[in-house]
Amino acid sequence: MAVFSLSASAGEALVLGLATGPVCLATCGPVVVPWMMVQPRGVRGHSRQLGLFLAARLAGYMVFATAVWLAGSSIQRAWVGQAGAGRAGIGQSWLMGGIEVLLAAALVVYAVGWPHRRCAAANPAYAQASARHEARDRPAYAQASARLGTTDKLVRIGEARSLRSGALALGFLTGINLCPPFLVAGVRAAELEHLSAALVFFVCFFVGTAVWFLPFLSMGFVQRTPAVVTVARMVAVLLACWYGFSGVYLLIERTFYG
Amino acid sequence: MASSSSTLSRPAALRRPKAFRGPTAFRSVGRSILLTLPIALWSLLMFTPAFQRAGRDEHIGAGVVIVFMTALFFLMMRTGETYRWRRIFFVALGFLFPVGFIAALVAQRGTMSIPISRMVSGDTPFCFMVTPSIILPAAFAKTIVFPGSILPTASNPHSIAIMIGIWFAMTLVLGKAWCSYACFFGGIEEGFAAVAKRRRLHRFVTRYSHILRLIPWAILVFVVLVSAAIFEPVYCMWLCPFKAVTEFPAVRNVETAIQMGIFVALFVGLVVVLPYLTKKRTQCGFFCPFGAFQSIFNKINLFEIRFDREKCVDCTLCQTSCPTVALSKESIAEGKTLLNCMKCGACVDACKKDAAVWHLKGTPVAVKPERARLLFLYGAWALATMFGGSILANSVATMMHWLPLK
Numbered sequence: 001m002a003v004f005s006l007s008a009s010a011g012e013a014l015v016l017g018l019a020t021g022p023v024c025l026a027t028c029g030p031v032v033v034p035w036m037m038v039q040p041r042g043v044r045g046h047s048r049q050l051g052l053f054l055a056a057r058l059a060g061y062m063v064f065a066t067a068v069w070l071a072g073s074s075i076q077r078a079w080v081g082q083a084g085a086g087r088a089g090i091g092q093s094w095l096m097g098g099i100e101v102l103l104a105a106a107l108v109v110y111a112v113g114w115p116h117r118r119c120a121a122a123n124p125a126y127a128q129a130s131a132r133h134e135a136r137d138r139p140a141y142a143q144a145s146a147r148l149g150t151t152d153k154l155v156r157i158g159e160a161r162s163l164r165s166g167a168l169a170l171g172f173l174t175g176i177n178l179c180p181p182f183l184v185a186g187v188r189a190a191e192l193e194h195l196s197a198a199l200v201f202f203v204c205f206f207v208g209t210a211v212w213f214l215p216f217l218s219m220g221f222v223q224r225t226p227a228v229v230t231v232a233r234m235v236a237v238l239l240a241c242w243y244g245f246s247g248v249y250l251l252i253e254r255t256f257y258g
Numbered sequence: 259m260a261s262s263s264s265t266l267s268r269p270a271a272l273r274r275p276k277a278f279r280g281p282t283a284f285r286s287v288g289r290s291i292l293l294t295l296p297i298a299l300w301s302l303l304m305f306t307p308a309f310q311r312a313g314r315d316e317h318i319g320a321g322v323v324i325v326f327m328t329a330l331f332f333l334m335m336r337t338g339e340t341y342r343w344r345r346i347f348f349v350a351l352g353f354l355f356p357v358g359f360i361a362a363l364v365a366q367r368g369t370m371s372i373p374i375s376r377m378v379s380g381d382t383p384f385c386f387m388v389t390p391s392i393i394l395p396a397a398f399a400k401t402i403v404f405p406g407s408i409l410p411t412a413s414n415p416h417s418i419a420i421m422i423g424i425w426f427a428m429t430l431v432l433g434k435a436w437c438s439y440a441c442f443f444g445g446i447e448e449g450f451a452a453v454a455k456r457r458r459l460h461r462f463v464t465r466y467s468h469i470l471r472l473i474p475w476a477i478l479v480f481v482v483l484v485s486a487a488i489f490e491p492v493y494c495m496w497l498c499p500f501k502a503v504t505e506f507p508a509v510r511n512v513e514t515a516i517q518m519g520i521f522v523a524l525f526v527g528l529v530v531v532l533p534y535l536t537k538k539r540t541q542c543g544f545f546c547p548f549g550a551f552q553s554i555f556n557k558i559n560l561f562e563i564r565f566d567r568e569k570c571v572d573c574t575l576c577q578t579s580c581p582t583v584a585l586s587k588e589s590i591a592e593g594k595t596l597l598n599c600m601k602c603g604a605c606v607d608a609c610k611k612d613a614a615v616w617h618l619k620g621t622p623v624a625v626k627p628e629r630a631r632l633l634f635l636y637g638a639w640a641l642a643t644m645f646g647g648s649i650l651a652n653s654v655a656t657m658m659h660w661l662p663l664k
Contacts, residue, residue, distance in 0.1 A: 030480075
């Protein structure tokens with residue numbers, strides 16, 4: 001019987017994820033699109049970035065599933081706006097506001113800041129100027145690094161780390177962002193008997209929604225001209241302003257007006 | 259490629275001098291009248307219903323517009339200049355549209371603000387600016403994120419289907435030239451740009467033009483993504499500078515006050531101050547997401563501006579004169595404009611060597627460019643008369659109501 005109810009709730013979560021996937025796509029799209037557009041062209045690299053993003057998003061789901069199951073029905077009441085749930089509602093607004101502010105900061109740091117620095121380092125003119133300075137100031141170090149290719153290697157390691165952490169941070173923050181389908185899944189998971197059931201519910205919900213993210217892989221084919229990358233960076237800044245404003249507004253509104 | 263003998267290019271003696279002293283003859287009066295006849299007949303056809311049904315003010319409005327549009331087209335034919343005469347129409351459209359629109363709003367509602375009741379009942383007139391924002395939600399969620407009705411109603415004839423139909427038909431003919439011949443917002447800033455005596459901030463605009471012209475694309479992507487995410491027309495709700503002179507959500511709380519502040523700041527900054535300082539259409543060139551969206555249709559439109567590299571002396575007069583920085587040194591070297599060219603004709607008129615020419619895709623460049631210009635202008639002016647002309651007629655009639663002539 002327990003197995004039957006688990007499989008039934010898993011099926012329900014999968015269908016819920018598939019059905020509400022377009023809304024998930026629309027909610028996460030503003031973050032994923034500029035992030036993917038600043039990546040170099042190529043489906044393999046984009047698959048890796050999307051995989052990391054989705055893995056971090058799943059981690060966010062798991063954290064959220066645990067939180068809602070532990071909080072149980074009190075959170076449920078708060079979300080559906082029943083009487084007596086005022087404090088929980090304020091908490092939810094603070095949480096959402098905080099997440100949006102963090103998302104704004106992450107967009108600026110990852111989509112605008114770090115890859116830009118990477119590009120400056122990878123810029124041949126910058127690299128040549130840097131090598132000239134090193135050859136003048138530290139000839140021994142310059143000879144060694146030229147022999148070993150150390151600078152280049154370090155730059156590439158730095159790039160990879162920055163890209164990985166960017167995908168992970170943005171994925172996790174969108175994973176715990178309270179979009180409408182996510183709230184529906186949260187309410188349902190809070191009603192389940194065991195924590196494991198809540199986790200399985202969210203894993204299935206994640207699988208259902210993740211299917212809708214596959215079209216983002218097509219962005220790997222888009223030609224990466226400097227103009228496209230510049231536009232993607234501008235979009236990231238605008239979105240950061242949007243999330244920042246929305247988050248701060250939520251925090252202020254809830255703090256002053258309750 | 260040298261021009262053929264049949265090419266109608268402007269003779270050096272008749273080319274417009276630096277300080278303009280009246281129209282120079284490009285064509286004879288007789289030929290110009292003959293070429294203007296189709297537009298005169300079209301204008302009469304368009305406004306005949308106004309004479310049949312409406313009152314005296316409407317008759318005057320229609321009559322003024324027929325004469326106005328026909329006269330401007332005649333001058334285009336007579337002088338060979340496009341930008342100068344088109345600008346007169348466009349500025350008139352820009353400044354008169356709010357007159358008629360606001361008068362209609364005040365007559366219907368008593369206020370310029372949109373009451374919530376009308377938004378709920380889907381009575382808000384559809385604005386073409388929202389078109390890019392509604393595509394994704396309509397495709398994925400079968401939802402139109404605009405508080406208007408899909409089909410026309412008695413209280414809202416400017417429904418979504420009608421306005422998108424008009425926009426699509428005109429876009430097929432005009433491409434991005436929509437922004438020069440149809441948009442009823444761009445004329446305001448073109449007017450402010452025209453009154454400035456000299457270009458200030460010219461060095462800044464030239465230096466950063468490669469970034470500035472990308473901003474509308476960024477705003478387009480932003481608006482499309484966020485509209486799909488929150489199911490609201492984000493451009494209308496937060497970013498439209500022209501809300502300040504049309505209609506806007508009533509200021510009831512902090513949020514709507516912030517919105518109104520943004521509208522006014524954008525209007526003053528992008529539509530009044532910056533055009534005056536730069537002599538450019540700064541809102542259209544550096545902000546408008548709909549303009550970026552329209553640029554895509556330049557790819558499928560038949561008409562374009564090209565440069566005859568054999569005549570071009572790289573004086574960059576065309577680049578300086580372009581109101582939306584749609585030219586770069588690289589694009590001129592390739593003999594083309596950039597994707598955001600709105601075919602206003604400023605570069606063609608500015609070129610003293612007749613190197614900038616109108617061109618019909620699929621034909622040799624700089625061979626019979628006047629024929630390409632004529633073909634384009636007939637389509638563009640006919641649509642301008644139909645769409646912009648009816649707005650002008652309505653606004654003139656509104657002003658006639660106010661004048662104490664009865």
